[in-house]
Amino acid sequence: MAGRLMEESVFKDLAKLGKYLGDTARLMVGQPDYDAYVQHTRLKHPDRTPMTYEEFFRDRQEARFGGAVGKCC
């Protein structure tokens, strides 16, 4: 019983780690978490329709290079 619980929590931790790594890789290139965006919009702005993932992706791509200094030496 305890072994199974532990196994489950290891898998849970691994899944969490995987998500962190994916999120980190995406944010490194300027793409924030899409699910968080959708959740935020639904929760705080129920009157708005959240962008689709494709729209969101393009919006963030434009924003990353749309003026501010994004890169260092």
Added chain:
Amino acid sequence: MKKVLPHLGWAAFGIIGAICLAFVALSRGETINALWVVTAAVGIYIAAYRFYGLFIAHKVLAVDPTRMTPAVKHNDGLDYVPTNRHVLFGHHFAAIAGAGPLVGPVLAAQMGYLPGLLWIVAGVVLAGAVQDFMVLFVSSRRDGRSLGDLIKSELGPVPGMIALFGTFLIMVIILAVLAMIVVKALAESPWGTFTVAATIPIAIFMGIYMRYIRPGRIGEISIVGFILLIGSILLGGKVAADPYWAAMFTFTGVELTWLLIGYGFIAASLPVWLLLAPRDYLSTFLKIGTIIGLAIGIVFVAPEMHMPHMTQFVDGTGPVWSGNLFPFLFITIACGAVSGFHALISSGTTPKLLDNEKHAAFIGYGGMLMESFVAVMALVAASVIDPGVYFAMNSPAALIGKDAVEVAAKISQWGFVITPDVLLQTASDVGEHTIISRAGGAPTLAVGMAHILHQVIGGKAMMAFWYHFAILFEALFILTAVDAGTRAGRFMLQDLLGAFVPAFKRTDRLVPNMIGTGLCVAAWGYILYQGVVDPLGGINTLWPLFGVANQMLAAVALILCTVVLFKMKRERYAWVTILPTVWLLACTLTAGWQKIFDASPKVAFLANAARFSAAAERGEVLAPATSMAQMQQVIFNQYLDAALCGLFMIVVLSVLVYGARACWIARASSKPTSHESAYEALPEGSVSA
């Protein structure tokens, strides 16, 4: 007792670091293992973070975990997103890490590894990480506003404008220097040129895929892109071996300069999704992957460092760059110890993603420690190769000649015994025609990395692959920086010019955009060109100019932080920023002064201009000029460089005056006067671990 024990654990890291550093400093053997250097640095970083970083957080700034951050306040899921601190750490580190921390330490290795190591470690702990962290804090308390805005609101509109102007000039110098590193690495190298050129169609393919075929699928296409990159490195070897194709991809430095200028203009005008964004994905992932790979490689191989701990060139007579240890070492190693440019990142995207103030130290201070570690690895890579090879690669042809026999004789005379065979063999190992006078840092780093990585994967046969992998890795993110930087420079320029001609502010219009892009490319292109034709290798001229500019921006950012501390009525802790500010001002102003007015033409622009003028009067033509008109051009360039250097000094001095004034006024006031956004408590439940 409960309170003391954990401290002892942290202190142990510092003690281990200090012991290793002492061993490195006192070791007088022929070689020393690189692990000593790496352990020394890491031990000191950990202790410094725990004790100094958190001291700044808790005592100096008094971060408030209950205070709402801009990410929470303005959360829109897009620009402002409360982000897990580990995820944000990765984002921040990827944004600050670039070519700077890789190239500076390689160039600094001409004085031996010890002076560079000491400055990298001391500089980051006391200056660089302090700056990154504090600017992040200051910006986060002001809705994530940019450095220029922060200076404007805390010091006044005039210093704000001056700082903006200074930032634009620094941008131009950085782009020129970065582009020059690529030119120096690719000149007369068909293998390198082919692989780097191949990244353009690869990126465009990725861009189209992500736009139309499977929109937004970054992961899968980045893997495909990576495989294609590796393929292009392998194919590059075949290209270089084939006489017909090799000739197609062999360019001189001047030809590459023109290609890069044309590339810069076109790339900065294309839509971002087509070329810039996909290459940014490739270069970012490759950069992070390579940094991790190199760290594993160093630990796994535990290479011996052959560079002496200190060379005779600490006296300022070095062939790679001229000038004494003070001040020039401290501006040559720019980004790895302290980099003003990071202030732009710390007041850019990062503060808009910070979920809680208490994580600012981990991200700002910790991120910069990581960058410093990259600099230490670059120093290691430059020091594991034969010192004779190092000096052959980094000395200009004007000093050592062009033929392997001549070069080996000259460098052996300096005390770094090397045979012509070793020079030829090294070149053939890495698949190049020659390794002589390949200044700029990138080729040396690539040889060092190949030296380490081939011992992990592939053996001797893979050395050429790893060399070109390293060149590609650097060129890829430098080209991304050139492209993104030209765009950013254009926005800055339009912003600046817009203050006088409002039509320029229209960043959605084609004509102002074209003019903005053109002016920006012309500015860095001109400086790049004069650097490439410089007989002393260009690095000697441009790298110090870049270093002075970058460290001066750091001084400006630290002056801002000092002013903010005074305005918060926390001036009793202001020594935390005043100390590094004074040091940076001492280094940069001395270096700037010497670059302009020193008597030696090797160091100073004006003395060199005078040397050319005197020769012109006698009717002599000095290299690199081949005609009187070119002589005049060289003289003009020297004056231009001197003027730029002078301008930087004026920028930093005027910000200093305004900063001192602001501190004075704040001190007289009885209550805090900083322009923070009003305190709002974090909503219940979001005060997380």
